[in-house]
Amino acid sequence: GDSVTQMEGPVTLSEEAFLTINCTYTATGYPSLFWYVQYPGEGLQLLLKATKADDKGSNKGFEATYRKETTSFHLEKGSVQVSDSAVYFCALSYGNNRLAFGKGNQVVVIP
Amino acid sequence: DTAVSQTPKYLVTQMGNDKSIKCEQNLGHDTMYWYKQDSKKFLKIMFSYNNKELIINETVPNRFSPKSPDKAHLNLHINSLELGDSAVYFCASSQDWGRGIGNEQFFGPGTRLTVL
Numbered sequence: 001g002d003s004v005t006q007m008e009g010p011v012t013l014s015e016e017a018f019l020t021i022n023c024t025y026t027a028t029g030y031p032s033l034f035w036y037v038q039y040p041g042e043g044l045q046l047l048l049k050a051t052k053a054d055d056k057g058s059n060k061g062f063e064a065t066y067r068k069e070t071t072s073f074h075l076e077k078g079s080v081q082v083s084d085s086a087v088y089f090c091a092l093s094y095g096n097n098r099l100a101f102g103k104g105n106q107v108v109v110i111p
Numbered sequence: 112d113t114a115v116s117q118t119p120k121y122l123v124t125q126m127g128n129d130k131s132i133k134c135e136q137n138l139g140h141d142t143m144y145w146y147k148q149d150s151k152k153f154l155k156i157m158f159s160y161n162n163k164e165l166i167i168n169e170t171v172p173n174r175f176s177p178k179s180p181d182k183a184h185l186n187l188h189i190n191s192l193e194l195g196d197s198a199v200y201f202c203a204s205s206q207d208w209g210r211g212i213g214n215e216q217f218f219g220p221g222t223r224l225t226v227l
Binding site: 032034036038042043044045046049087089093096097098099100101103104 | 115142144146151152153154155156159166167201203205207208209214215216217218219220221
């Protein structure tokens with residue numbers, strides 16, 4: 001079935017460092033792709049999305065490009081801040097708009 | 112104004128009890144969802160309703176019964192609670208259940224259920 005794979009393990013980095021979180025997907029057809037962020041003790045917020053191949057989603061300095069040839073949607077940010085510390089989920093939507101999530105990556109930004 | 116709200120935020124109960132979680136959205140959306148997030152933060156869809164009709168019912172035990180009195184509300188009732196039901200339950204809503212460009216899902220703050 002349709003699924004999303006995120007890189008294993010937490011990500012710890014210093015303020016102003018470059019962040020990359022890998023996400024690959026398996027899908028029949030052409031899903032929409034999303035990155036959601038969950039701050040401590042809160043629900044999920046949509047960070048960015050892309051609905052077709054080569055689309056680039058961007059928000060708050062984060063970017064991700066829908067790559068059909070590599071079935072990937074990697075999240076990047078050029079200079080992270082302490083306030084970016086959160087759990088980041090890659091997701092795709094398939095049949096009846098259900099979301100399939102990756103396992104999430106805890107990002108910890110150290111001052 | 113809270114777009115998607117859930118009550119209660121925390122729920123602690125004994126094994127075998129019956130409990131309900133309520134969800135309301137004021138976005139005017141037609142479709143609502145329940146997701147379960149386990150202790151490892153893995154999220155999985157449980158149900159979705161579109162305008163009070165069941166659309167998605169994943170392989171969830173019969174002890175879980177969603178109810179949608181109107182399209183702005185989707186409640187989750189759980190009978191005979193078990194230890195494994197401990198999780199965070201998230202409600203979400205979207206404009207409809209298609210996969211159109213604007214059809215992202217908006218999530219509530221979650222309900223942390225602890226079964227003792």
